[in-house]
Amino acid sequence: MIHKHGIEKKVRSQKISSLFPGCGVSSEDTGLGAIGKIDHARIPSGITIKMHPHINDDILSYFRVGVSKHIDSENITAEISRKKLMLMQAGKIFHHEEQILEPLEGLQIFIRPQYKDDRPKVSFFDLDETDSLNQWRLLASPGNQTPLRFTSETWIYDIAIDERTRFTLPKLPEKGLIALLYVFEGELLLNETMELLKEESVVIKDESIKLEAEPGTELVLFFTNEESNCYKNGMYSGNQFRL
Template sequence: MRIRRSEDRGSFKLDWLNAKYTFSFGEYYDANNMGFRDLRVINHDTISASGGFGKHPHQNMEIITFILRGELEHKDSLGNTEVIKPGMIQIMSAGKGILHSEFNPSPFNETELFQIWVTPNELGGKPSYSSFEFSNNIKTNTLNLIASNNSEDGVGLIKQNTEIYYVEMKDFEMSFEENSSYWVQMIEGSATIDNEEISNQDGVSIEFDNIKLSSKNAKALIFKF
């Protein structure tokens, strides 16, 4: 088990953007934090009112957006336009190439999100875009599956054998499977994992270890590899 403390993440600022980088990204380089398994990027972005990323290209990456608060307007070269909100997950499979832009459509309020990159299981594939609304199906103290590579799961579809879960914890305890690897990304609140305290925005990598996670009150994303 290895903990990536939120205060140790890389940072980047513009007049409209405050970004925290769990792994190396852009001009931020940390040889000890290049990713975990198929997980390449977790960027914690806060975007000012009317701010955003202009049109830019991507290739060969599964790009997942998880909104924490506010809204984000997506436009891409496939003709997709959508405003995503909390309780939704957006997945863009860049494949052989796609252009897109992402803006905060509000003239008043900030947008806060995780942008997550997962390496795909195929290169040069057909680009695609989708979104999945999960907010109406959330059960407390349950690993709620929100993305997988199995279309029969009825959740967001990614081109990699990675599962993404959202969990809202209230007096919660779970054990991780010893034959799998996990990344726990805290959203808010605090928890205990293998007798270590973790809290808001901390991340934890777990490899083939049957350790326990418990929390009185927290929210998190859990990636299973």
């Protein structure tokens, strides 16, 4: 199964485009397994997003351009950037504020937690390199392979292409998973026939995949278990069809 999400599948505002990866794949769930929602944000400097709540969302901040200052109800302050990722696990309730210090472009990725009302937790991942050139890099996982650890069955990778090249997806971390491939930047050719451009994505299951990318292409890859044991009523990661 291969299902392409075009930009028409997004809910757009001036600064944020939102992708609900289950739309078009299912009529019952706007999410895909434990992947609830992906926001592609472009926010100018000088903007402050005032203190606001999250409930039962795991939120990975993946910024490729710019710097944001994070302040939260757990008394944690940190600057998030191209080299520093953050995972906020909101649990029962969690408040945070974002101050945009430099013009920002990146993803806010809303993952469904395994259980409802866990204790809030914030963790960080200082990357050795800003880019993982021409090879997949594991950023977050449900196990101890990464500093950023989900409670539900979700793995997130990225790759940056600096020369025209052919490649494929990394080996599945477990059997029976479904993949969501997102084009953050550039353009991609899938199986020599399907073209994907910036902000487009494709859901892949049980298919042999060949990829060809232009220089400057940046991809984010998600694996999840469609039958994942996760809480589907989080504030933003939850199933929108049931609200």
